[in-house]
Amino acid sequence: MTELSNVADSDLRGIRDLDIDDVLAYVHRDLKRLPDYTELYKRYLRQRWDVYELDFSQDIVDWREGMSQEERDAFVGISAGFHHGERQVEVELPVFMLGGSEESKIYMSSQIEDEARHTVFFDRFYREVVGMPGDSVQEVLDASFEHVSETFVGPFGLLAYQADELRKDPEDPAARVRYGTTYFLWIEGVLALSVMKITLTYCRERGFLPGYYTGFTATCRDEARHVQFGMRFLRDSVQEDPRLLLQIHETLRTILAINGATSRRLALESLGWTPEEVRRLMIRQLHMKLVDVGIALPPDIQDMVARIEPELAGG
Amino acid sequence: MRFFTPEWAEAARAAVNAGPSQDGKLPSYWNWIDRARTGYTATWALGVRESGTYLVLTWKDGTCADAAITSDPSLADFVLAAGEATWRDLREGGDPGRAVMYRGLRLERGDVLAFFRVIYFFVESLAALTRLPTED
Numbered sequence: 015m016t017e018l019s020n021v022a023d024s025d026l027r028g029i030r031d032l033d034i035d036d037v038l039a040y041v042h043r044d045l046k047r048l049p050d051y052t053e054l055y056k057r058y059l060r061q062r063w064d065v066y067e068l069d070f071s072q073d074i075v076d077w078r079e080g081m082s083q084e085e086r087d088a089f090v091g092i093s094a095g096f097h098h099g100e101r102q103v104e105v106e107l108p109v110f111m112l113g114g115s116e117e118s119k120i121y122m123s124s125q126i127e128d129e130a131r132h133t134v135f136f137d138r139f140y141r142e143v144v145g146m147p148g149d150s151v152q153e154v155l156d157a158s159f160e161h162v163s164e165t166f167v168g169p170f171g172l173l174a175y176q177a178d179e180l181r182k183d184p185e186d187p188a189a190r191v192r193y194g195t196t197y198f199l200w201i202e203g204v205l206a207l208s209v210m211k212i213t214l215t216y217c218r219e220r221g222f223l224p225g226y227y228t229g230f231t232a233t234c235r236d237e238a239r240h241v242q243f244g245m246r247f248l249r250d251s252v253q254e255d256p257r258l259l260l261q262i263h264e265t266l267r268t269i270l271a272i273n274g275a276t277s278r279r280l281a282l283e284s285l286g287w288t289p290e291e292v293r294r295l296m297i298r299q300l301h302m303k304l305v306d307v308g309i310a311l312p313p314d315i316q317d318m319v320a321r322i323e324p325e326l327a328g329g
Numbered sequence: 330m331r332f333f334t335p336e337w338a339e340a341a342r343a344a345v346n347a348g349p350s351q352d353g354k355l356p357s358y359w360n361w362i363d364r365a366r367t368g369y370t371a372t373w374a375l376g377v378r379e380s381g382t383y384l385v386l387t388w389k390d391g392t393c394a395d396a397a398i399t400s401d402p403s404l405a406d407f408v409l410a411a412g413e414a415t416w417r418d419l420r421e422g423g424d425p426g427r428a429v430m431y432r433g434l435r436l437e438r439g440d441v442l443a444f445f446r447v448i449y450f451f452v453e454s455l456a457a458l459t460r461l462p463t464e465d
Contacts, residue, residue, distance in 0.1 A: 102430065159427055164358070164449060171429040172445045175436050192442070268442040275361040275449045277354035 018043055021235060026063045029235070030228040034214040037231055038207060041238040045306035048246040051121040054239045058124040061239075063232045065134045070225035073143045080222055084284040089213065090144060091280040094158045095166030096209055097136040101155060102170045103197065104129035106177040110193060112184035114247075121243060128236045135229045143226070163280075168272040169205065172196050191251050191258045195265035198244020202237055203303045208295050210234045216285040245307045252309070263315060270318040296322050332416070332463045333382050335398055341384060341458040342396035349457040358449070365450040366391045373451070374402030376410035376437075383408070386454075407439035419459040425452045 021032055021040040049057075077086065107129060111122040133151070140146040140154050148154035176193045183189065210230060217227040252259050282292060297319060304311065311319065330337050351359050369391050376383040383402040387395040402408045411419075415433035419425060428434045429452060436444060444451070 098430070159424065162426075162430075164426070167426040167430050167452075168445065168448055171426070171448065172441070174430060174432045175441045175445070178432070178435060179441050264442055268445050271446050272448055275358055277358040279355060 022057075022061075026067055026228060026232060029063075029232050030224060032231055034211060034218060034231060034234065037234045037238075038211060040235065041207065041241055042302055042306065044238075044242050045245055045303065048249065048307070049242060050246070051115070051117040051243065054243055055117075055121045055124055057239055058121075058128070058236075061235060062124075062127075063131075065131045065138065065229065068135070068138065068225045068229045070138065070142045073139070073223045073225040076222040077143050080220075082284065084281050085216075086144075088280045088282055088284045089216070090158070090161050091163065091278075092209055092282070092285070093136070093139075093213060094161035095163060095170075096132075096206065097140055097158050098155060098162050099166055099170055099201065099206075100129055100132040100136055101151075102173065103201070104133050106173050106197075109177045109181050109184060110190065110197075113180075113186075113190055118247070125240055125243065128240070132233050132236070135233060139226055139229070143223070163278060164276045165273070166205070168275070169196060169201055169269060172268065172272075173201065187251060187255060187258060188261050191248065191261040192265045194244055194247050194251070195262045196269065198241060199248065199262070199300075199303055200266075200269050202240050202244060204296055204299045206237055207234070207241075207299050208292070210237070211295060212282070212285060212287055212292070216287075219286060241303070245303055248309065249307045259309070262309060263312060266311070266315055267318065270315065270322070273322060293322055330461070330463050332420075332465060333377060333380070333384060333398055337461065337463060338384055338396040338398050340461050342386065342393045344457040344461055345386060345393045345454040347457065349453050349460065362450045362453055365447040369447060369450070371407065372405040374399075374405035374408045375434075375455075376402060376408070377416060378410045378412045383410075384458075402438075405439075407444050408437045409434050409439075410437050411435070416459070419455070420463060422460075425455040425459065428455070 018036060018040050020028065021037050024032060081089070104126060107122065107126045111119050111126065114122070137151050137154050140158055141148065144158075146154050146157040148157055173193070173196050176189070176196055180186065180189045180193050210233070214227060214230055214234070217223045248262065252262070282289070300319060300322075303309075330340060348362075369388050371388050373386045373388070374383040375386070381400055383399050383405075385395075385397050385399055385402060385405055386393050411428065411434040415423075415428055418433070419428060425434075429448070434455075
């Protein structure tokens with residue numbers, strides 16, 4: 015519990031010393047209880063961090079002199095998805111904020127700010143450490159897009175189209191649940207947390223990239239609020255109208271159907287991960303959310319989950 | 330060959346049936362697309378927002394059986410549209426996946442989840458038809 019208290023209360027300097035496994039445990043600690051939206055907003059106010067305080071000077075040395083080309087390629091490949099993904103959710107979330115309770119809207123304003131800050135984090139990392147060219151945020155995004163794999167293009171594209179669907183009626187419960195399943199359950203709950211575990215474990219075990227480790231660990235702590243909000247939203251939605259469970263199922267069927275496609279392969283082994291370990295990690299992340307929130311799956315989706323392929327970022 | 334003419338539509342039909350070059354991408358990716366395409370039956374309408382002109386591709390059992398240019402896409406299962414700038418970018422080699430993810434190409438009508446279950450088949454078909462040599 016002490017470690018989890020440290021996760022909750024650390025400032026940016028203290029976050030650098032946290033273990034990613036403790037942060038992931040912190041993400042899941044409250045899933046059974048699921049704090050209300052006002053409590054999550056208060057937590058945001060305590061945990062907000064300044065992305066411009068991060069120091070990437072040692073990261074630049076590690077990137078150029080410590081890491082092999084294979085490690086750099088794998089690292090760029092797996093993190094480029096979230097370079098674009100953070101930007102994507104920053105611009106897709108406002109439409110979700112148009113619906114729901116006033117407490118939900120107040121909380122959602124904090125998550126939009128989180129996502130904008132995470133976008134700046136990746137912009138700084140890609141610009142200052144990786145050395146991607148560009149004078150503007152968009153130009154750096156342009157430079158990194160070639161590294162984004164289908165693992166991210168599919169779900170983030172789906173989210174963009176679901177945001178357009180939601181814009182037609184932001185209070186439509188079924189559209190909100192479909193959107194929430196893609197965003198909170200899959201993108202935040204499975205993809206983001208898996209990428210965090212993989213890259214942050216690599217950084218910690220190798221002693222590399224302290225600026226990235228600090229910023230992405232702080233991002234992971236932010237994800238705890240995002241995932242807990244999302245799981246509460248899905249749980250409450252289904253409790254209010256059990257028919258909405260079918261919307262979660264249909265969305266998961268689509269996501270799992272497209273999950274296995276990737277056009278390129280990355281050597282995630284160079285970051286210390288085997289394909290089977292990545293597969294187990296993704297399944298575990300999904301199961302932890304579903305079980306804690308009480309979302310039951312029909313047999314066909316259970317089969318699809320068991321067949322999740324370790325294609326995260328083409329790994 | 331001019332863009333969005335009957336001649337171009339017929340060339341587009343042949344291009345999506347042939348598919349794009351498979352160089353540089355994993356065989357497993359093309360296997361996924363083959364599975365998505367097998368038995369696929371639906372109609373896509375792909376439009377230019379400024380002109381209101383659509384290319385309608387009719388898929389039957391995994392083959393593009395018909396292609397036509399129309400201003401009325403109401404019978405299509407999935408109606409998508411992009412601005413001229415996006416179409417120009419795609420014809421100049423822009424990434425079709427990015428056009429989807431960045432909402433350069435928008436789904437104006439149709440079931441979002443059903444559309445995305447074949448998303449990479451769609452993306453590669455878009456790549457195939459936008460790589461045709463054309464003039465404005």
